[in-house]
Amino acid sequence: MAKSSPFIYGNTVSNIAFTNREIELDKLMSNLLGGVNTMIISPRRWGKSSLVEKVVTAINRKEKRNKTIVIDLFSVSNEQQFLETFTREVIKASSNRWQEWLGSGALFFKKLIPKINVGIDPLTDFSIGFDWKELKKHSEEVLNLPEVIAKKKGIKFIICLDEFQNIASFDDYLNFEKKMRSVWQRQKLVTYCLYGSKRHMMTDIFNNPSKPFYRFGDIMLLPKIQKEKWIGFVVKSFKESGKTISAGDAAFIPEVMKNHSWYVQQLSHYTWNLTSKTAGLLQIKAALNELIQANSPLYQKEVESISVTQLNLLKAVAVGEHQFTSTAVMQIYALGTPRNVSKNKTILINNDIIQNIDGVYEFVDPAFELWFKKQFFNQSY
Ligand SMILES: Nc1ncnc2c1ncn2[C@@H]1O[C@H](COP(=O)(O)OP(=O)(O)O)[C@@H](O)[C@H]1O
Numbered sequence: 001m002a003k004s005s006p007f008i009y010g011n012t013v014s015n016i017a018f019t020n021r022e023i024e025l026d027k028l029m030s031n032l033l034g035g036v037n038t039m040i041i042s043p044r045r046w047g048k049s050s051l052v053e054k055v056v057t058a059i060n061r062k063e064k065r066n067k068t069i070v071i072d073l074f075s076v077s078n079e080q081q082f083l084e085t086f087t088r089e090v091i092k093a094s095s096n097r098w099q100e101w102l103g104s105g106a107l108f109f110k111k112l113i114p115k116i117n118v119g120i121d122p123l124t125d126f127s128i129g130f131d132w133k134e135l136k137k138h139s140e141e142v143l144n145l146p147e148v149i150a151k152k153k154g155i156k157f158i159i160c161l162d163e164f165q166n167i168a169s170f171d172d173y174l175n176f177e178k179k180m181r182s183v184w185q186r187q188k189l190v191t192y193c194l195y196g197s198k199r200h201m202m203t204d205i206f207n208n209p210s211k212p213f214y215r216f217g218d219i220m221l222l223p224k225i226q227k228e229k230w231i232g233f234v235v236k237s238f239k240e241s242g243k244t245i246s247a248g249d250a251a252f253i254p255e256v257m258k259n260h261s262w263y264v265q266q267l268s269h270y271t272w273n274l275t276s277k278t279a280g281l282l283q284i285k286a287a288l289n290e291l292i293q294a295n296s297p298l299y300q301k302e303v304e305s306i307s308v309t310q311l312n313l314l315k316a317v318a319v320g321e322h323q324f325t326s327t328a329v330m331q332i333y334a335l336g337t338p339r340n341v342s343k344n345k346t347i348l349i350n351n352d353i354i355q356n357i358d359g360v361y362e363f364v365d366p367a368f369e370l371w372f373k374k375q376f377f378n379q380s381y
């Protein structure tokens, strides 16, 4: 039977297609089991959600007293939705028996009266609602729910909130942020893992001494997986699926993708598909072409969504300029005034198009960069 590609992208990976991260796995595992709140920050698609999923799976397998919860805040848009989702997930994790969930309202709440709904299949169709006015007034009762349940049942909770920076878009966020912090920091039986992709927002939430979440716990800046590790992973994955690639050729994949997790997997996948027995540079180059073609509508749209001076600034970044406000650079690239430059820089950073790594500006997305250089400077890849 023909094997299918061993490379996975698009979803989180935590099992077969997962590689490396030994140090981060150990650290996160011991933090979460040891009650140390942990924040993880990296640009998107480097591997935060996968890392957390792997740790949570391992904890679920061996730690029956630690109940884990993972909530993705990507599609949670306000405080009410957050608190209702939080309540539902905490109650679901507190017991394996859905019949027990139904009684939890009377058992664990003093001020709030939750409206509980169950469908035909309670495991997938279970929701909790509150009257918004009451909820707003007594939100600390929800925020403290895991601690209350943990105490009563002799268990602990590990609560992981993905894309945590989304909370900053809630109405009245500043008050809510204060309340969360003041309730959560007193909890002894609940540990939080808060992670997100918007580096500037995450750092502002957790690393700003005037903000409530300052020093809430350990901050982990998740690095990229190194080239050598990727080469080993690609070679091994080809071999185990009945094809081959040499280490020398495989090296081209992480190199051209700058060790970006998602793109290394995607380019490996395309290469694998184009290979009948042995992959070489020919297949990798064809795969790269295919990958960039497939993504180009997206890149086109991205370019169309920014202003002319922002596009010009992006060109300067692509060429490797550093002194954007030097007179020569501003003239060559038509960047406008120094104020334009600084405003546009912020916009490109906030939109996750460029990032500042140790004082140097670079594209966040390595494949977009290749496409961009071809498009505007006719550089081949
Ligand atoms: N440890 C890993 N080993 C191999 N591939 C990984 C790893 N972590 C992430 N990836 C690849 O990167 C993609 C994005 O990972 P994800 O965990 O969703 O990133 P993030 O949460 O930071 O946006 C995954 O679909 C997978 O292809």
Ligand SMILES: [Mg+2]
Residues within 6 Å of the ligand: 045, 048, 049, 050, 162
């Ligand atoms: Mg993620």
